[in-house]
């Protein structure tokens with residue numbers, strides 16, 4: 001351990017991991033604290049039988065440069081390509097749009113009755129997103145937000161393009177309907193959807209194992225409140241293993257949780273920051289990862305998106321495990337989170353559809369894992385850049401406090417990783 005300051009990072013997801021790693025590298029003593037029984041947050045680490053899986057965030061885009069550099073430095077860890085070619089069911093048949101094959105995609109849109117001005121507008125926006133890095137940072141889209149975010153994405157396009165393109169994208173990447181997304185933040189979504197992806201062959205668990213040798217990772221430890229003396233953060237009250245909260249002193253605290261959890265922790269001591277964070281809404285998701293006794297997906301099918309119903313996307317767990325299917329239940333038809341019985345009936349219905357369309361009749365379930373998140377995806381505010389600027393301004397005057405999370409630069413693992421690193425750097429500058 002370094003002999004620097006003693007710093008608590010609350011939240012052992014990818015944002016907290018990045019922050020803890022950066023602070024540790026600067027020579028500080030770091031404790032990474034999480035209320036769950038294992039680190040990983042919305043990466044959703046778990047076991048399917050004896051196989052490690054990630055039920056949540058797991059695909060790593062080619063544009064995820066900071067995360068990739070980190071994985072190389074701490075590992076290296078093996079990555080395998082995960083082609084993201086989603087199919088739709090059109091007139092009872094699977095129709096696949098390869099995002100690299102833009103002419104076919106455009107033809108499909110036009111044949112489905114999408115007006116030419118909508119196709120042109122969308123193509124232009126996509127071309128701007130293609131050259132961007134997929135982060136909610138000042139640029140073309142944040143400028144666009146100032147005069148476009150008074151109405152949601154769905155009102156910028158007609159119903160055909162909204163149904164065929166926008167809804168699958170927003171629901172799949174954000175659990176949000178196009179009526180709940182704004183153009184200013186949509187550039188980051190588009191850049192990510194148009195990326196190419198890999199997955200960690202052995203999941204993210206080995207990454208956490210490597211890092212737990214660098215700093216203390218405390219699980220089943222819930223941060224209950226901030227300790228603030230004379231306007232300066234002095235520590236945290238932490239409830240460990242279900243016991244009553246105990247006060248622990250730290251030189252600084254970095255909150256790397258979803259915005260509502262951070263709001264609860266700061267609201268009494270820093271009400272302006274708390275109120276800002278409390279504005280951010282999150283949307284739920286439920287995921288089932290099911291292993292079958294045979295391969296379900298034929299070699300040319302990489303995933304299916306559904307136009308309606310609670311299950312919006314399914315795909316194979318990995319290129320080599322086409323016998324294992326991930327079902328994602330999200331969007332308006334999947335709210336509120338289902339009871340166990342409802343979840344079972346959603347799963348059974350989706351399973352029948354997938355098995356029928358993939359011609360895998362007779363497939364039998366062997367194992368399964370389910371995960372639900374009340375706060376799965378951050379729903380960005382209209383003109384979200386305005387919110388982040390205000391938040392950064394307020395945080396600057398909270399001595400000994402920094403914040404990171406998906407509500408700053410975006411939901412992707414890269415955006416969270418960068419938000420964690422940036423929050424750590426901000427704290428280091430202010431502690432210096």
Ligand SMILES: Cc1cc2nc3c(=O)[nH]c(=O)nc-3n(C[C@H](O)[C@H](O)[C@H](O)COP(=O)(O)OP(=O)(O)OC[C@H]3O[C@@H](n4cnc5c(N)ncnc54)[C@H](O)[C@@H]3O)c2cc1C
Pocket residue numbers: 010011012013014015016033034035036039040041042043055056057058059060221222223224256257258261285287328373376377404405406410411412413414416
């Ligand atoms: C189903 C799903 C699929 C996704 N797929 C992808 C993908 O393929 N690629 C991609 O780039 N992104 C994906 N994402 C998005 C990405 O996974 C998330 O945005 C990212 O993991 C969030 O990381 P985080 O560290 O900011 O938050 P989290 O992972 O939520 O971590 C926050 C942690 O804080 C802890 N915590 C909260 N409050 C407290 C408290 N009071 N005390 C102690 N601990 C606390 C929580 O237990 C949690 O572990 C997906 C998201 C979901 C839900």
